[in-house]
Amino acid sequence: xxxxxxxxxxxxxxxxxxxxxxxxxxxxxxxxxxxxxxxxxxxxxxxxxxxxxxxxxxxxxxxxxxxxxxxxxxxxxxxxxxxxxxxxxxxxxxxxxxxxxxxxxxxxxxxxxxxxxxxxxxxxxxxxxxxxxxxxxxxxxxxxxxxxxxxxxx
Amino acid sequence: xxxxxxxxxxxxxxxxxxxxxxxxxxxxxxxxxxxxxxxxxxxxxxxxxxxxxxxxxxxxxxxxxxxxxxxxxxxxxxxxxxxxxxxxxxxxxxxxxxxxxxxxxxxxxxxxxxxxxxxxxxxxxxxxxxxxxxxxxxxxxxxxxxxxxxxxxxxxxxxxxxxxxxxxxxxxxxxxxxxxxxxxxxxxxxxxxxxxxxxxxxxxxxxxxxxxxxxxxxxxxxxxxxxxxxxxxxxxxxxxxxxxxxxxxxxxxxxxxxxxxxxxxxxxxxxxxxxxxxxxxxxxxxxxxxxxxxxxxxxxxxxxxxxxxxxxxxxxxxxxxxxxxxxxxxxxxxxxxxxxxxxxxxxxxxxxxxxxxxxxxxxxxxxxxxxxxxxxxxxxxxxxxxxxxxxxxxxxxxxxxxxxxxxxxxxxxxxxxxxxxxxxxxxxxxxxxxxxxxxxxxxxxxxxxxxxxxxxxxxxxxxxxxxxxxxxxxxxxxxxxxxxxxxxxxxxxxxxxxxxxxxxxxxxxxxxxxxxxxxxxxxxxxxxxxxxxxxxxxxxxxxxxxxxxxxxxxxxxxxxxxxxxx
Numbered sequence: 001x002x003x004x005x006x007x008x009x010x011x012x013x014x015x016x017x018x019x020x021x022x023x024x025x026x027x028x029x030x031x032x033x034x035x036x037x038x039x040x041x042x043x044x045x046x047x048x049x050x051x052x053x054x055x056x057x058x059x060x061x062x063x064x065x066x067x068x069x070x071x072x073x074x075x076x077x078x079x080x081x082x083x084x085x086x087x088x089x090x091x092x093x094x095x096x097x098x099x100x101x102x103x104x105x106x107x108x109x110x111x112x113x114x115x116x117x118x119x120x121x122x123x124x125x126x127x128x129x130x131x132x133x134x135x136x137x138x139x140x141x142x143x144x145x146x147x148x149x150x151x152x153x154x
Numbered sequence: 155x156x157x158x159x160x161x162x163x164x165x166x167x168x169x170x171x172x173x174x175x176x177x178x179x180x181x182x183x184x185x186x187x188x189x190x191x192x193x194x195x196x197x198x199x200x201x202x203x204x205x206x207x208x209x210x211x212x213x214x215x216x217x218x219x220x221x222x223x224x225x226x227x228x229x230x231x232x233x234x235x236x237x238x239x240x241x242x243x244x245x246x247x248x249x250x251x252x253x254x255x256x257x258x259x260x261x262x263x264x265x266x267x268x269x270x271x272x273x274x275x276x277x278x279x280x281x282x283x284x285x286x287x288x289x290x291x292x293x294x295x296x297x298x299x300x301x302x303x304x305x306x307x308x309x310x311x312x313x314x315x316x317x318x319x320x321x322x323x324x325x326x327x328x329x330x331x332x333x334x335x336x337x338x339x340x341x342x343x344x345x346x347x348x349x350x351x352x353x354x355x356x357x358x359x360x361x362x363x364x365x366x367x368x369x370x371x372x373x374x375x376x377x378x379x380x381x382x383x384x385x386x387x388x389x390x391x392x393x394x395x396x397x398x399x400x401x402x403x404x405x406x407x408x409x410x411x412x413x414x415x416x417x418x419x420x421x422x423x424x425x426x427x428x429x430x431x432x433x434x435x436x437x438x439x440x441x442x443x444x445x446x447x448x449x450x451x452x453x454x455x456x457x458x459x460x461x462x463x464x465x466x467x468x469x470x471x472x473x474x475x476x477x478x479x480x481x482x483x484x485x486x487x488x489x490x491x492x493x494x495x496x497x498x499x500x501x502x503x504x505x506x507x508x509x510x511x512x513x514x515x516x517x518x519x520x521x522x523x524x525x526x527x528x529x530x531x532x533x534x535x536x537x538x539x540x541x542x543x544x545x546x547x548x549x550x551x552x553x554x555x556x557x558x559x560x561x562x563x564x565x566x567x568x569x570x571x572x573x574x575x576x577x578x579x580x581x582x583x584x585x586x587x588x589x590x591x592x593x594x595x596x597x598x599x600x601x602x603x604x605x606x607x608x609x610x611x612x613x614x615x616x617x618x619x620x621x622x623x624x625x626x627x628x629x630x631x632x633x634x635x636x637x638x639x640x641x642x643x644x645x646x647x648x649x650x651x652x653x654x655x656x657x658x659x660x661x662x663x664x665x666x667x668x669x670x671x672x673x674x675x676x677x678x679x680x681x682x683x684x685x686x687x688x689x690x691x692x693x694x695x696x697x698x699x700x701x702x703x704x705x706x707x708x709x710x711x712x713x714x715x716x717x718x719x720x
Binding site (some may be wrong): 012013014015016017018035038084086087089090091095096097098099100101102103104105106107108109110111112113114116118119120121122124125126127128129130131132133135136137138139140141142144146 | 405675
């Protein structure tokens with residue numbers, strides 16, 4: 001089985017779906033031993049200095065892989081162990097975009113009126129005052145006298 | 155020996171029967187209940203009835219065979235001389251097997267659920283003095299049946315219940331084996347202890363029924379809810395209009411609004427030689443009896459002309475005073491908008507707390523939830539005769555708060571007035587002192603005197619609790635009364651403009667928190683909607699149409715719920 005492995009330098013965090021890749025090499029060969037597709041263990045012969053990579057892609061498996069381990073077995077023979085990056089694989093090669101769900105937290109599409117304990121507050125609160133526009137500024141005497149008012153208003 | 159209970163849930167469907175429960179003590183001294191029905195009450199079952207009664211069989215005198223039926227009842231008389239047997243077949247017919255002619259009781263056990271009772275096809279023994287009653291109870295929790303195969307040994311008018319088998323299983327095996335075994339003669343006649351033991355061994359794997367559910371009477375849970383109107387409409391509650399009737403309308407009282415110089419004129423007239431005291435004393439003891447009150451009110455009192463003041467029908471000639479045109483006056487303090495500060499839940503209770511200082515009433519705690527984002531309007535209604543007032547706080551379209559108070563500062567015009575004024579002043583001072591003491595107790599005290607230590611100890615625990623939980627700190631903080639009742643003269647000495655006191659939290663937000671951890675959403679989105687929107691954390695995700703393996707899907711689900719950048 002003709003087989004290609006693209007060695008990649010992943011510059012993104014593991015939980016980034018659309019990862020920033022730098023392709024460093026493309027290996028071609030034949031699979032001689034059985035291996036898992038989700039956690040492949042692959043021996044490669046590589047002459048010279050092995051490139052800096054932490055990620056690889058096997059198009060025949062339709063999967064991207066994190067490089068979990070790489071061991072030198074003997075001269076120029078390396079054994080690399082991968083684990084499928086399901087997030088990027090699903091994002092780049094599959095129908096992840098059609099999936100939906102209830103989003104618990106989001107960077108920009110959120111509702112700050114929900115109280116889920118996301119925010120912390122300091123112990124010393126801020127105390128402010130806000131005045132009404134008007135108050136009492138006129139004073140009058142009021143004299144209450146028994147009986148009706150005098151008969152002759154002036 | 156585990157204790158078993160029956161489920162009596164369907165007993166009410168047995169029409170025209172008196173049912174009681176007898177407790178029978180078996181040889182292990184465990185108590186068991188059996189339903190007892192008065193046998194001569196004409197038990198009937200309608201074709202559509204859902205009554206399910208288990209079977210009893212008789213081994214004395216007139217043998218009775220267990221019956222096969224789907225829904226029905228079977229009763230036996232323990233004397234064995236006759237039996238009432240009714241059955242309802244699976245087709246719904248009801249037939250009387252024999253009549254009841256003797257006294258005594260018929261034992262029934264209620265069974266819930268559609269269960270066949272096996273027809274053994276054989277008669278019981280003819281001379282035994284025991285009744286064997288397969289008892290069937292249905293456990294609604296797991297759809298299994300409990301069978302207690304009992305023998306009621308009747309000797310000289312007393313009976314003893316023997317548990318000869320029990321199991322808790324699907325019904326068919328138990329009933330078939332036991333009843334068939336009985337009918338075949340294995341247990342015919344008076345059951346021996348050995349027979350009981352044999353069946354007990356047979357039922358060695360019996361699982362005990364957990365006992366009657368004490369909440370049976372509560373009824374079974376059901377679907378519900380919904381159907382709400384979702385009508386967000388709210389009827390506005392407006393500030394009322396001023397009262398149209400008052401003391402001045404009666405003609406018994408006149409309210410003057412004198413200037414300071416006019417008041418001096420009145421005083422000089424009353425206490426000088428101009429006042430005809432002899433004429434006055436024919437009617438009153440003291441000229442001041444006719445002066446009902448003199449006060450200072452913090453409002454501009456509208457007047458309608460002037461009039462010569464008359465005290466006890468004696469006109470104070472030459473002294474004309476402005477006459478108040480109305481007893482009730484409205485004072486509008488204007489409106490303001492309480493704007494959210496954070497634009498988040500932190501603007502609301504219990505994080506943001508609000509108080510309102512209402513001149514001549516004091517400081518009142520108000521609910522920030524009522525006010526936030528709304529235009530609020532404070533309007534006073536003042537009675538200038540008594541000095542009483544009501545302050546209306548209108549939030550949006552409705553008045554949500556009404557505060558009372560007093561704004562008239564009485565000026566003593568005789569000794570009785572003076573004493574009353576002093577008494578009121580002392581009472582108000584005590585109220586304020588108490589409030590100030592309460593508020594001050596929340597601050598750490600440095601004094602060494604015993605009184606201060608006591609106050610510190612009393613409130614220190616509250617302060618400690620408040621500091622123990624960061625998130626709940628604000629909600630645990632004590633509410634402090636900032637002012638007591640500020641009415642009358644004390645109100646006159648206080649602030650004359652209302653204001654809110656807003657205590658809001660100070661947000662502790664790490665830089666780029668939204669980019670690293672996101673902000674709360676709880677919104678249904680398609681992943682395509684979120685591409686390029688940064689950090690996303692799912693509460694629940696529905697993965698479909700993916701070629702990933704099951705383990706990979708589970709891992710992807712876990713990753714999406716843990717937070718990703720799409």
